[in-house]
Amino acid sequence: HDTFNMNDPLLGKNKYLRQAISMVINSEQLVNLFYNGRAIAAQGPTPPGLAGYDPTLKNPYRQFNLEKAKELMKKAGYPNGEGLPVLE
Numbered sequence: 462h463d464t465f466n467m468n469d470p471l472l473g474k475n476k477y478l479r480q481a482i483s484m485v486i487n488s489e490q491l492v493n494l495f496y497n498g499r500a501i502a503a504q505g506p507t508p509p510g511l512a513g514y515d516p517t518l519k520n521p522y523r524q525f526n527l528e529k530a531k532e533l534m535k536k537a538g539y540p541n542g543e544g545l546p547v548l549e
Contacts, residue, residue: 471546478545480522481533487525 465482467473488502504520507513531541539545 472548475537477533477537478539481530481537483522484524484526484530484533486523488523489525 465472465479472479492498492500492502501509502523504518504523505515507515509516534540534542534545
């Protein structure tokens with residue numbers, strides 16, 4: 462669900478900010494709420510059924526972890542979100 466415009470002057474240059482945003486998206490909750498539990502949260506670019514799909518892949522930045530996201534926000538230069546402009 463999280464795709465970033467790498468040409469964006471804020472997001473494209475700040476890996477830690479992108480990682481933090483990814484870690485506050487609760488994919489399991491989204492799947493249950495919007496897809497009635499009948500979807501698989503993406504862990505990479507290859508979907509099930511295509512060659513190269515790895516069902517054991519667990520992207521460390523696609524796991525909901527608020528504390529880790531807060532640490533990444535500090536590394537990104539926005540502790541507690543301070544100074545972060547509105548993202549559209």
